[in-house]
Structure formats: structure tokens, C-alpha cells
Amino acid sequence: MSLDGELPAEIAMSSDLDRLVDRRREFRSDPYRPDYHFVPPGGILHDPNGACYWNGRYHLFYQFWPPHVTDDRPWEEAMHWGHAVSEDLVHWRDLPIALSPENGPEAGCFSGQALVEDDRALVMYFGTEAGNCIAAADDEYLTDFERAEENPVIPIDEDAPYEIFDPCLWRDGDTYHSLSGWKRDGRTAEFHFTSGDLTDWDYRGTLVKDGYHTNPEEDGAVPNFFELDGKHVLLFFSHSHGPQYYVGDYHGGTDFDIRSHGRLNFGPVDHGNLHAPSVLHAEDRSIAFFNVVEGRRDWRADPEEGWAGVVSLPRALSLDGDDLRVEPVEELTALRTNHRRVDDRPLAADEEWVVPDIGGASLELRAEIDVGDAAEVGLSVLRSPDGDEATTVTYWDDADALGIELGQSSENPAARSRPPEVGSLSLADDERLDLRVFVDRSIVEVFANGRRTLTTRVYPDRDDSVGLSLSARRGAARLESLDVWDMESIWS
Numbered sequence: 001m002s003l004d005g006e007l008p009a010e011i012a013m014s015s016d017l018d019r020l021v022d023r024r025r026e027f028r029s030d031p032y033r034p035d036y037h038f039v040p041p042g043g044i045l046h047d048p049n050g051a052c053y054w055n056g057r058y059h060l061f062y063q064f065w066p067p068h069v070t071d072d073r074p075w076e077e078a079m080h081w082g083h084a085v086s087e088d089l090v091h092w093r094d095l096p097i098a099l100s101p102e103n104g105p106e107a108g109c110f111s112g113q114a115l116v117e118d119d120r121a122l123v124m125y126f127g128t129e130a131g132n133c134i135a136a137a138d139d140e141y142l143t144d145f146e147r148a149e150e151n152p153v154i155p156i157d158e159d160a161p162y163e164i165f166d167p168c169l170w171r172d173g174d175t176y177h178s179l180s181g182w183k184r185d186g187r188t189a190e191f192h193f194t195s196g197d198l199t200d201w202d203y204r205g206t207l208v209k210d211g212y213h214t215n216p217e218e219d220g221a222v223p224n225f226f227e228l229d230g231k232h233v234l235l236f237f238s239h240s241h242g243p244q245y246y247v248g249d250y251h252g253g254t255d256f257d258i259r260s261h262g263r264l265n266f267g268p269v270d271h272g273n274l275h276a277p278s279v280l281h282a283e284d285r286s287i288a289f290f291n292v293v294e295g296r297r298d299w300r301a302d303p304e305e306g307w308a309g310v311v312s313l314p315r316a317l318s319l320d321g322d323d324l325r326v327e328p329v330e331e332l333t334a335l336r337t338n339h340r341r342v343d344d345r346p347l348a349a350d351e352e353w354v355v356p357d358i359g360g361a362s363l364e365l366r367a368e369i370d371v372g373d374a375a376e377v378g379l380s381v382l383r384s385p386d387g388d389e390a391t392t393v394t395y396w397d398d399a400d401a402l403g404i405e406l407g408q409s410s411e412n413p414a415a416r417s418r419p420p421e422v423g424s425l426s427l428a429d430d431e432r433l434d435l436r437v438f439v440d441r442s443i444v445e446v447f448a449n450g451r452r453t454l455t456t457r458v459y460p461d462r463d464d465s466v467g468l469s470l471s472a473r474r475g476a477a478r479l480e481s482l483d484v485w486d487m488e489s490i491w492s
Helices: 015-026 330-335
Strands: 043-054 057-065 080-086 093-099 109-116 121-127 131-137 167-172 175-184 187-195 201-210 221-228 231-238 242-250 256-263 274-282 285-292 315-320 323-328 336-347 351-359 362-370 376-383 391-396 401-405 421-424 433-440 443-448 452-457 467-473 477-487
Touching: 015 093, 043 080, 043 121, 043 285, 057 093, 057 109, 057 274, 057 285, 109 221, 109 274, 121 167, 167 221, 175 201, 175 221, 187 231, 201 256, 221 274, 221 285, 221 315, 231 256, 231 274, 231 315, 242 274, 242 323, 256 323, 285 452, 323 443, 330 336, 336 351, 336 467, 351 376, 362 376, 362 467, 376 433, 391 433, 391 443, 401 443, 401 452, 421 452, 467 477
Parallel strands: 043 109, 043 274, 109 167
Antiparallel strands: 043 057, 057 080, 080 093, 109 121, 121 131, 167 175, 175 187, 187 201, 221 231, 231 242, 242 256, 274 285, 285 315, 315 323, 336 477, 351 467, 362 433, 362 477, 376 391, 376 467, 391 401, 401 421, 433 443, 443 452
């Protein structure tokens, strides 16, 4: 890992930081350890939290079960906030643990979000068994958070008409606003609070109480509420169906007129899929991070001995009308190396073409495909020479759907069985299927035509599962171009 300059001595010499660096070295040879995605040094990474841009650097906090916390602790008491910093959204450096439950009224530090002001960064988070809490820092690297003496500033109240859980925070003039995301009466709900001083909070009502777009008993955890391209976006996480969003018009208070709703996960939750969001705002950009949980049966193994959890690639958010566009940030192109290209090749009906001499476990691919009269076209990655192991990105023209098929992804018995990750994608007449696929050992992220993204964890068991192939079924298609880059590791 490299960032310009050196950390201040008091940070670099931290014993906490030494322990994390040692664990990162220990797992260098793990075949499922990604090369260019952020992973924890050791222990368990869960929800990304409080992503923010401060003092010219990008900060990522995350729910963290540190390696020194033994596995006899319950989840609600083991959670800390891990911390990493980057100058380019690509290369990351570990920083000491940002929040520890030993220093506050809470049993554990669950999810929350950040608000950057001119002279400080604020974080608001859920403290288990206590309520929503505030902490602030103004030092160069945000390593010295000071908790509010009044924490929890919004305490748990079982008799109240609201629920206290994962909060977000924003400011409008002299008024601070917070959403507490959960559910009420079996429906997704975002409970709205305001304060003039971050200490005394008044409940204002429900910003969203939804029974139409979401299913009964879905919650609205880990909310991120922000302005984007003249509208407002509410990005949140449902424990039953994963990350989702609303786009609408916000008129202040609890007046949020929803224009559209969308989902960013299309498979079972906690089976190696996209999870909770955190959004930072920097220089007129909104950039989202998600964690991608393990799809192994042993993913909650002893945090002292192993590691778990991956953060998705940073994703730039924008609007296309009322639809949310999610695309990989441009900075990732700096990792490309060893470019290879294939031009204009027919894909015969019901045949698989194995791409010769091109492959790898850490790649970016860009494929443009004329679907032609094929009912299905497929791009397989992490393919063994005999095809027994492969993860396949499939477009079904008849069904206007795109998916990641996982039935042959792994011969590893610890990999959990799960159905395909399938989302809708309709191509206009003469529109090509445009796929950007990021493969990084145990994670595959797909971005298609600027309109659909799919994410999953995979665990190929064979060392030779590094190949690529393309196929067409029930009709012929045409590969117009295939660009492949090896991706450099972000870890030194």
C-alpha cells in the first residue's frame, strides 16, 4: 500500500496499527484474498460506514470485528469501526481503529454515516443497547474522534412511535437532520429527527413509510439520504432483500415525493452478495461503497485466526431521469496493465469459444456483443480448461434479463449453494450488450450498459480456473470487441 507522504509518527507507531499490518502480511498468500478490492487486515469486515472526503483524502470506516477480540463475544458487542484512508480511491492504507465500544456507553458500534463540515467531521452511529450516538474529529487523518458527553443523543425508547437503529446525518442551514432506518407496523420506515445543537433531538415523523415498493417486514437500515442531480436519493439496506434506492423530490421535513424505486441486489441476502451502503460526497461527486459478504459456510470463523468480508469497488452515482446509474469510478483504470484485445468474431449457435491465451484471476474485461438472433449469450470467467469450474455472466434476450450463474463456480465444499443473481435488462433495437466485468479472485462485479449492476462472491477451487469463454445458444451472436486487462494489486 502506498500513499504520498508518511503518516504522522504518533499514528505510524500505534500498536493497534502494528497488529493490523502484521495480519495483512499473514494473509498475503490466501487464494481468495482479492488483489484490488479493499479487504480487512484480519478479523471480520461488515457494513461500510461514514465514508467521507476530508482534508484532500478519502476515508472509509467499516464495521469491524478486530482480530484481538475473541470469538466468545456476541456480534452486538464485538463491533468496532475500522478505518482506512486513500488519496485516489484505489490504494488504501490502514489506520488505527476509529471507534471502540470500550470508550462509550454502547455495547458495540454498529452502522452510521458521516457529515463533513468546514472545521470537523461528524459521525452518527448506532450504539447497541444505547441508541444513536455522535462523535467528532478535526485532526488531519480523523484518528482522534471525541464522543459527545450526552451520548446516546437519541436513546432507545421502546414506548416511542419510532425505532432507533442505523442513522444518517445531514445539515440544512442551522438545523441538523437524521434518519433512523428500520420498520414500523411491518413496513419499511425512515424516522426523521432534527436538532439545532446535535444534543437535543426532536422527532418529526416518518420520511418514508412504504408498503408498495418493498415487501412486508422489509426494513430500511443503513440509510443514506442526499441530493443528486437536482433530486434526492435515499439509498438503504433491507435485511431480507439487500440494498435498494428511492429517487424523489424532497421539500423539507417529512415531505419526500417518491418518483422511482430500484434494487441493487437480486439474490438471497448473506449468500455472497452486495450488502450495506455508505456514500461519500467529494468535489460534486457521490461515490458509494458496499460490503460484499462471504458466500462460504465458515465465513464467521474465529476472527483471531482468519478474515472475512470485502468492500465493493467504489461506484460513482448519477441519475438518468429518475433511475439511479451506478458505475465504477474512473480512477480504477490506473490499475490496468497487459492489455489484450479480440476484434469481430462470430459466436456460432450452441457452441462455446474458449478465448486462447487470455485469462487470469484478477482482471477487468470489456465486451461488446451483438446478440443477433441468439436467445442467450454467455461470458464465462474463472473457467477451468475442462469447463468443470466457471462463473458465467448470461444475457437472456427472450426474458430481458442479465445474470451471474454460479452453479459451476466452485468445487470447494465450503462454498454455499445459491441461485443465480438475475436482474432485468432490456436492450433497445440494435443496442449492443456492453459488459464491464471485474474479476478479483473471490469477487465478480458486472456493470452492463450503464443500467444494471450485479455482484457476487465466488470460490474457484482449482488453480487453473483462470480462463475465459463466450457462447451463444439457440441462435448466433457476434463478439464485436473484447478488451482484457490484468489488474495490479493495491497491496504492497
